[in-house]
Amino acid sequence: MTIGNFDGVHLGHQAILERVRVHADTHGLAPTVMTFAPHPRAFFAARAGKPELAPAQISTVRDKIECLHQHGMTQIVLTPFNQALASMSPEEFIRRLLVEGLNTAWLLVGEDFRYGHKRSGDIDLLRHMGQQYGYQVETLSDVHDAAGLRISSSELRQALATAELDRAQSLLGRAYSITGHVGHGQKIGRSIGYRTLNHRVPDNCALRNGVYIVRVHGLNPDGPLPGVASLGVRPTVTQQGRRVLETHLLDCDVDAYGKLSSVEFIRFLRDEEKFPDLPTLVAAIDEDARRARDHFAFHGL
DSSP states (O other), X not given: OEEOOOTTOOHHHHHHHHHHHHHHHHHTOOOEEEEEESOHHHHHHHHTTOGGGSOOBOSOHHHHHHHHHHTTOSXXXXXXXXXXXXXXXXXXIIIIIIIIITOOSEEEEETTOOBSGGGOBOHHHHHHHHHHHTOEEEEEOOOBOTTSOBOOHHHHHHHHHTTOHXXXXXXXXXXXXXXXXXXXXXXXXXXXXXXXXXXXOOTTBSSOSEEEEEEEESSOTTSOEEEXXXXXXXXXXXXXXXXXXXXXETTOOOOOTTOEEEEEEEEEEEOOOOOSSHHHHHHHHHHHHHHHHHHHHHHOO
């Protein structure tokens, strides 16, 4: 078993998961990860009335769980991070969750892992209580990229905040994507000739607002579909301010409402803008779609 937030499930996280998977396979154990919702820092930021201190969210809970499963975890413990958990003593955390709750036999955590009330639990206490309850503890040092830089969720958030998609891909080992069910929007897109797939995203989604070239997975049995997507608050058409991901599929029309699909971000085109009127907005979208078609014509899908 391992414990962590695993936001993004980047290459550093993947090294931890692989070690857990291999040990579990070797010893006949269930490869397990305990993770939290919301992020503990988001919980404390909200409790303090300072939501701006919460970390930007890289993965939705759905995407995180799917990625943890793809990397070999057969048991995922999604633990609500609430006042009860925040107030739990380190000893109680170990006894109730790790021992009584999960019958832990082997635990892998980072060298700086802290837990329990005011983060007062450390590795030494884990090992001491492991002798009492019969589980082993191992630690894993940081994972670094080819340039020797530590791979971390903070570094990944920075790459997404600046729309450095190549850097994000080098940290993730895959292109960044957002998955969800396609919902109904305001139907403005169809009135201007650009029908869109609408996905809800977290208000504190780590990716920079703007327009992107994308691939859409899950709607076509033959493979991904080309598209252009806008992430933001749609300032030209609404004052509501809720972030949404709107994706226009290029030169294809599918019935996608209610279907689960994944939008994979390939290239950043421009920042979100507030246009003076709909014709100016349409002209900008025309140019976005042209650039996306040129990209796929040159690079393929």
